[in-house]
Amino acid sequence: MIEFKQVSKVYPNGTVGLDHIHLKINKGEFVVIVGLSGAGKSTLLRSINRLHEITEGEILIDGKSITKAKGSELLRIRRDIGMIFQSFNLVKRSSVIRNVLSGRVGYHSTLRSILGLFPKRDVDLAFDALERVNIREKAYVRADQLSGGQQQRVSIARALAQEPKVILADEPVASLDPLTTQQVMDDLKRINQELGITTVVNLHFVDLARQYATRIIGLRAGAVVFDGPVSEATDEVFSEIYGRPIKKDELLGAVEA
Numbered sequence: 014m015i016e017f018k019q020v021s022k023v024y025p026n027g028t029v030g031l032d033h034i035h036l037k038i039n040k041g042e043f044v045v046i047v048g049l050s051g052a053g054k055s056t057l058l059r060s061i062n063r064l065h066e067i068t069e070g071e072i073l074i075d076g077k078s079i080t081k082a083k084g085s086e087l088l089r090i091r092r093d094i095g096m097i098f099q100s101f102n103l104v105k106r107s108s109v110i111r112n113v114l115s116g117r118v119g120y121h122s123t124l125r126s127i128l129g130l131f132p133k134r135d136v137d138l139a140f141d142a143l144e145r146v147n148i149r150e151k152a153y154v155r156a157d158q159l160s161g162g163q164q165q166r167v168s169i170a171r172a173l174a175q176e177p178k179v180i181l182a183d184e185p186v187a188s189l190d191p192l193t194t195q196q197v198m199d200d201l202k203r204i205n206q207e208l209g210i211t212t213v214v215n216l217h218f219v220d221l222a223r224q225y226a227t228r229i230i231g232l233r234a235g236a237v238v239f240d241g242p243v244s245e246a247t248d249e250v251f252s253e254i255y256g257r258p259i260k261k262d263e264l265l266g267a268v269e270a
């Protein structure tokens with residue numbers, strides 16, 4: 014579903030964001046990317062949908078090069094990729110349902126989207142997405158009246174409304190409390206299992222990665238230093254990824270109530 018072919022990213026100041034990444038992520042996998050801040054997790058994730066442009070190499074999505082795509086072809090590929098951000102990225106003064114419907118804008122003209130002229134199928138998709146994350150009853154509440162966990166669920170529903178083949182989540186629980194963290198990660202895992210959507214999540218905490226991933230990819234200084242099943246992700250492996258012994262707050266992190 015996602016293939017990195019010798020992908021590198023070097024920033025203008027010379028910092029290496031990605032260092033010759035070669036990866037294949039299969040359809041339906043739940044992949045967690047781990048590493049310290051600055052290891053390249055966000056750069057890797059955001060290069061998948063070209064929020065970050067790579068310096069060299071190529072990225073394929075479902076067999077199509079997003080690296081080379083332009084214009085309408087690029088829009089079509091991006092339409093298949095749902096994105097969930099740490100900061101939720103909602104229009105706070107709009108209702109929940111309007112925020113979720115924004116996930117459908119890639120299917121319509123700019124004017125129709127601005128006027129909010131979404132067909133019944135789109136509205137049904139939006140309500141179904143809210144149902145999947147258990148906040149359908151909040152559809153007509155303003156987004157800024159919701160808790161952080163509820164806002165993140167709205168952003169998950171917005172991604173679902175795109176009918177994506179891939180969901181990317183960049184530190185989706187970093188600003189949430191332990192209980193809400195568990196609920197949001199449960200939602201992402203259930204969606205992955207029920208709908209078969211390939212899911213790639215950046216996480217900082219070791220135990221969360223072990224609990225939810227089917228596969229863990231460890232980054233250090235922009236390079237892949239581990240890629241394997243959860244069963245092989247020992248404390249020693251995480252120490253290698255982090256370049257030092259794991260601290261208690263990194264091990265237990267958000268799952269410690």
